[in-house]
Amino acid sequence: MTELELYGGGELVPSEDAARWARLAELDQAADEFEPRSENTLRSYASDWTVWERYVAEVGIPLEAGTPGAFLGFVIWRGKGGAAPATIQRNMYGAAVCLRERGVAVHPDGPKKAKKAIDVLARMLAEEGEQRGRGKAPALTMMQLRMMSKALPDTLKGLRDRAILTVGFGMAARRSELANLLARDVVVTEKGLLVHSRYGKTGARSPAIKKGENEWTCAQRAWLAWAAAADLDPDGPGFMRFNRHKMMGPISGQGIGIAVADAAEAVGLVGVTGHSMRAGLATAAREAGHDYKTIAVQGGWAPNSAALHEYLRIVDQWADNATAGIGM
Incomplete structure (x- = not known):
């Protein structure tokens, strides 16, 4: 006869079953404690x-x-x-x-x-009237993006930074997403770029960036120029860091932010950060008439993102304004 053991609230169960239930309890506890964090x-x-x-x-x-x-x-x-x-x-x-x-x-x-x-x-x-902190990063406009891109020199680092700006803006990228791209994650097609971000705040995503109408803001053109000049290994980093103009390995999220801020400072823009590209895509897309869902999918925002709502409100407050047409 199978040996019996007490389990739970005094219930007798076979010892082999008790061990299985105990193991299941351990797994359930691990599941309760599981909280993946970046x-x-x-x-x-x-x-x-x-x-x-x-x-x-x-x-x-x-x-x-x-x-x-x-x-x-x-x-x-x-x-x-x-x-x-x-x-x-x-x-x-x-x-x-x-x-x-x-x-x-x-x-x-x-x-x-x-x-x-x-x-x-x-x-x-x-x-x-006291303001503390740097406040929210300003949204980068298309005109500002064009100015920054055009001002960059055609050096290896300049080509990299132009690709960071245009690809980052086009996919509304978080700094970490750009930093973690492999060269093979950026796929060139006839219509533009498909960028495979393997993981992010809301999971993996693959935004498409159409060919640009302007040579300075075309992500496909900028990426091809950088990839060719750097002779990127398909299995290696998509963006490299530099040490005295020499490529040294994969760039960091902080490095992405520095590249964007430096390009902005070079044309006299104040307060621009890596996040300005993300905010800029949201506002520019809204101004072009795109709906909430389309913009959210492009930038990997959650369906009810408060941050995205705030970006769109900046545009919508003028598009549908209560003071318009009332004779003021």
Whole structure:
């Protein structure tokens, strides 16, 4: 007769079955704990935790304090230190995640009350006319993209940066997406480019970029010129980094941002970042009459992305304006 064991709420089951159920319970627990995160997210959480460590050390409270008072004090401490409300909110949520991962029972009222305090700080700063942080990256216009591309020299680095600008704008790329492209991920067709981003914030995607009408903003032309000049290995990086004008290996997401910012600075544009290409495609496409779904698919935005809604609102507020046609 098979040996019996207690399992669950006192139920007798065969020992072999009990082992199987125990293994299943382990898998279920692993599934509950499974939360894949990108390298950027992990770096962000690590940075947020470092800020939290500084905070508790300065105010003299336990490191693993998950109470409402600890979170409210964090907002006040960061606010007095001159941090922007958006930065404080990110730090606060990141610290809460790290605390939970350390087994701390974070009181639900902590982040809630802290968020209300952040809103109060944002309103006070607005009333006082004080702006903290660099703010949102401005959307790159087609005219600005053309200026930046045209100003780049026809050197190997200049050809690379022109390809970064035009391919990045055309696919509304995140910096990490461009940095992680392999040369074979960019497929040249008669109609333009098919770019296979193997992974991203919303998963893999393959946006199509049509041939450009202007020589300085044509992604296909820019990519072909760069790929030929750099003699890219199909299985190697799509974009390389340079050290004193010598190619040294794959570029980083930060390197993408630097290339865009440098090209903007060269033509006198202020505040342009790598994200400006992404915002620029969204606004330019909306101005051209494209609908929300088409733009969301091109840029890999989530169906209800608040960020995309904000980009489109910038355009829509003029296209359908309540003050138009009323005799003002």
